[in-house]
Amino acid sequence: VGCGGALPEEQTEAGLAQEPTSAPEVTEEGLCLPTAAGTQRVKTILPPSELGIPRFAMGPGGFVDFKGTLHFAVNFEDGRRALWRSTGTDAGTTEVKGFPATSGSSTPLLSQLTATPTQLFFQAPDAAHGNELWVSDGTTAGTRLVKDVTPGAEDSYLTHLTATGSTAVFFREVFDTTVFTTRYELWKSDGTAAGTVRLRDFGTTVDVSYLDAKVGNALLFFVRELEGGIALWRTDGTSAGTVQLKRLDAGPNTFPNDVRTSGALTLFKLDESSGLSELWKSDGTAGGTLRLASFGSTRSMRVLGALGAYAYVTTTSYSTQYMVLYRVPLAGGNPEPVFTLPNDYTSQGEAFPYIDAVSQASGGSKLYFSVAIGSNGPAPRDTQLWVTNGTAGGTTLLRRPLSLSDEYSSPVYAAADNLVFFSAYDTATGIEPWVSNGTPSGTRLLKNIAAPAQGDSSYPREFFRQGSRVYFSAYDDTRNAQLWSSALSNTCVAPEDAL
Structure with a gap:
């Protein structure tokens, strides 16, 4: 199965694996949790894989x-x-x-x-x-x-x-x-x-970063001088509209990361060779491209996104191995701690938490993010799905573990503000698609697609909402990854019919 894989049985018995529940929930948007019956293969497109390794299909x-x-x-x-x-x-x-x-x-x-x-x-x-x-x-x-x-x-x-x-x-x-x-x-x-x-x-004499952002009908991109600073550029597809917005940093060895776009706002961070990290925002204009905060070299900062008047980031201390959620005023001001995420492994050596995936529905009021807890090897000790609405009370663990392999990372996709698709591991089903409405009671297995004969895991990838369906790729009984979809509905079913 490659590196990583299932949690040891004793860890599962200790309560690390949350059991699925089947309580249907209707939230403010009225979307129900999709069902196994409404999740079907659309078409068999690919022949059986000759490679025969499901997670690489x-x-x-x-x-x-x-x-x-x-x-x-x-x-x-x-x-x-x-x-x-x-x-x-x-x-x-x-x-x-x-x-x-x-x-x-x-x-x-x-x-x-x-x-x-x-x-x-x-x-x-x-x-x-x-x-x-x-x-x-x-x-x-x-x-x-x-x-x-x-x-x-x-x-x-x-x-x-x-x-x-x-x-x-x-x-x-x-x-x-x-x-x-x-x-x-x-x-x-x-x-x-x-x-x-x-x-x-x-x-x-420059390097154009692989990272970019789309704001309106323009592309934002980063240009770094090989022996100098880095600048944010904008193009709308015209010569006159291709301009440098702002020189971000004059020093060498400064790199952009964590580019997150929410509506008309783009957040990103700059990592300096000194270990310092800066949080920036841009609305696609020179005047609207501003540094919001700076974080020291004793901790790792990651950008999650924006909710209302705040940007949200996490910082993880290199010494304590604890991750803290912060909010940073978009109008300017000091970062404020919101919530400290638990880490059950801080006394067990290498157990550094890091952000693996982030998703936010368009115009959404929640951020969904996955956290992996590192280990001495390439595979994480633990993987967790969290949600936050920007408050301590609204920051909640939804599911653990997700994938524990270093060769397959669980996707996280907010199809709506109250509906997130992801993959998770369970001893009974392997790695399969799961859904959540943003509450622990509304988090459950979507469908057990791959039987033991197919390796017991379907390794779903690339969730994508198109109209009233969410499409994805999953390895199934055709012995390859095929096109699947899950129907979305605002007419909820009884719990016994939900699975």
Whole structure:
């Protein structure tokens, strides 16, 4: 089973594993907990895996809403690639465009699905052009190569593909053999070859971070001088609208992390080589890009998100191994402690807690986050799902353990403010999809998908809400990861029918 896995039996008996409950809950939004009966495989798309390792199975992914319909990537083990769409039924789940495997040791993945109102951009490989930018209107006939940005069969390395209104922007990274470093070029595309042009050449003396944020119809990105400071930039897909918002730090070896966007606000942190961490906010303007707080080198700071007038972060002391939830006024002011998370392992050596995943529904009043407790090895000792509304009384442990493997991390996805999807481990079922309405009594197994014959764990991935369903990938009795969905409803069922 690789590294990690189940909790030892004695730990489970000691009360670390919370038993599922089946009390249906209706909260302020009126969404009920979804049911096992309403959670079904949509379609068998992939053949049985030859790799045969469930936690590594590459199922459907890259889910995106395009024109009100789910679109996604399918990357087969044999190198074939395909763009698919689904209306939620077997018959309504069809291939839009297939790409044969290319020659060579490996075929690049079909990836970076990015939707504008009328076009779906993505990157895909073919033998003649290499890995390049494609566009689709949702039909097979309307799916075509945009431009062979790197002419011939050589691949283009494109990153940060982002919709900016009706157009898209992306970075092209080119290794410059004259100076033996990477050149970063910002491009835009309207879906035509003629309209796919370079906006700005950032040269070879900077590094563009892989982290970014979308605010409105603009992309925020970080540019770091190789021998100097770091700056936040903004582009709306035009030359005039591509500007440096603010120089964030003048010193070398400063890196951005934990970029979280909530509505029109983006939070991020800067980690300095001294161990100091700074919390920043940006609304996409120079004046609205401000440092909120600084945290010393004796603790690790992580950004969770924003609720109301506050940003929320955690700090973990390197000496005590305790994690504390803080709130920081967005208008300025000192950080205020809210809640100290328990740690049952502080007397047992290496047991450093860290944030694994964070999710917040659009406009939501809660933050869902998973915490892992480190160990002397690569796998965590414990994993926990928490929720907070920004108060001590509203900060609650929902479930432990989640996945205890270092090779599969539990996803956390807030489909609504009162409904979070995640995966968790139980001795009876293995690692399966779970749901919670934000209360311990409303936290339970969604469905036991994988039987012991399939390894007893379905390793769900990439939860994504599209309309009245949440889609995800799960390893099932087809011996591969397939497309599944769970129906959402505001008509609740009795407890005995819920499971």
